[in-house]
Amino acid sequence: MDWILIVDDDEDNRARVASILAKENIKVTGLASGRELLDYMEGMAPMPDLILLDVLMPGMNGFETFELMRRKYGG
DSSP states (O other): OOOOEEEEEEEEHHHHHHHHOOOOOEEEESSSSSSHHHHTTTSSSSSSSSEOOOOOOOOSHHHHHHHHHHHHHOO
8 A cells, every 4th residue: 555644734735635645545644744754754664655745834844854854864
């Protein structure tokens, strides 16, 4: 089964995307911030198949989150 993480500070956006993906039997995990994503991924194995990362979020934006992920997990 495919697994996608949705990271968006807007709960309605997460719910909409999750609803669409669930119809395709895709496992979805919704997270509200970049910090929440980094904490969630700590020690995670296996990694998700895809991460949908919002760019415009308060606090740590999507670009900052991606850069921290890239440093930690390579790529």
